[in-house]
Amino acid sequence: MKIKFLAIFLLATYFTRSQLKIINKQFHFSGKIIGQKNGTVSLSYINNEGKQVKDSCFLQNGNFYFKGEIIEPTLAVLRGAIKSLADDDPNSVGFYLEPGNITAIVEKNHFNKIRISGSKTQKEFEMLQKKYEVIDNTNTADSA
Numbered sequence: 001m002k003i004k005f006l007a008i009f010l011l012a013t014y015f016t017r018s019q020l021k022i023i024n025k026q027f028h029f030s031g032k033i034i035g036q037k038n039g040t041v042s043l044s045y046i047n048n049e050g051k052q053v054k055d056s057c058f059l060q061n062g063n064f065y066f067k068g069e070i071i072e073p074t075l076a077v078l079r080g081a082i083k084s085l086a087d088d089d090p091n092s093v094g095f096y097l098e099p100g101n102i103t104a105i106v107e108k109n110h111f112n113k114i115r116i117s118g119s120k121t122q123k124e125f126e127m128l129q130k131k132y133e134v135i136d137n138t139n140t141a142d143s144a
Helices: 003-023 121-143
Strands: 026-034 040-046 052-060 063-069 074-077 092-097 099-109 112-117
Touching: 040 063, 063 112, 092 099, 092 121
Parallel strands: 026 099, 092 112
Antiparallel strands: 026 063, 040 052, 040 074, 074 092, 099 112
């Protein structure tokens, strides 16, 4: 009986550890800032340990690259040559970061028009924003 219990326990442990290895928590975030060849860019997010991370890198011909670990999709902030600490700074944008390979293209002074690929959550968020815009425009037209 003890051997049977031990065998079941070992098999359960093996399958659990195998499943944990399958879950990829790492992200690779790369992109380009059009109109800015050098300088620095920063990325802020909550990592897989629940800690706030603020990473930065030097632009190389406008290109940047970050990597890290997160458990699930999380809101991140990308900042270039910011002009103020306000939320509406033209060189700062929030987006959804998730495990996997993500790429972005942004234009200096127009970060709010960021184009991201590789983040399913970001794509869903953008679709939701478009639906809200339609509702908002309908409400504005009705009240006029």
